[in-house]
Amino acid sequence: MKKCRTVSEYSGSRGFILLLLALFSFQFAHAQKVDAPHPRNIKIIDEHKDSKGDLVRVVRYTEGDMMVTQTIIIPKRTFLGMHTPINPDTMKKDLVRVVVDKSHYCVMVLYRNKPIRVYKAVFGPNPMLNKCVEGDRCTPEGWFKIANKNPASKYNKFMGLNYPNDSSIARFNKLKDEGLIPKTARMGGSVGIHGIWPGGDDMIEMGVGWTDGCIAIKNKDIDDLYSLVGVGTSVLVKR
DSSP states (O other): OOOOOOHHHHHHHHHHHHHHHHHHHHHHHHHSOOSOOOOEEEEEEEEEEOTTSOEEEEEEEEETTEEEEEEEEEOOOSOTTOBOOOOGGGSOGGGEEEEEETTTTEEEEEETTEEEEEEEEEOSSSTTSOOOSTTSOOOOOEEEEEEEEEEEETTEEEEEEOOSOHHHHHHHHHHHHTTSSOTTOOOOOOOEEEOOSTTOHHHHHHTOOOSSSOEEEOHHHHHHHHHHOOTTOEEEEEO
């Protein structure tokens, strides 16, 4: 005679299956592509300074099957490369704050409200636009926190932001209510700060906007930033 299974046996099996599904979902989510395909055949086709002294650079490259022409305006600045000596092991991580300045193509680290690092950064193709919907390749603006740290990302290291947060969700719903985005639109996610593929630092140096909305910095800089921040560190993204 076939033995009947008890309620506790069914509950145990169900719990085990749910655990496997949760682990699969976690692995699948972390295996998702973070950003667009690597741009190829990059050429600077024009470069000059405007009347303000800002650098205007026009680049052309191949992205997938598309030929892309992008105009980059990088404001004149002298503070890039700031590197104040400090021991990450003795820092109080709750006194660290990160400011992402899209207009100046940089990521700044403040400790006790004083800047200690400034890294050159790039974003998506339209860095001055605030993120509205999934797939628009724009970087969301506002206050966020570092939600997770991945030391083995496909782009060296990855620090995920808690996007969408409450303020992002409120803005998204308002855009829907005002008819500025479709009712079926989705917010997207997986936005963070990361490095770049090996040998790709020139993309950062040229200012090419290749990400899907993430903030990308040079690999030596992402290694340094990773040691300075912790989960919960405040991040301000502004234009």
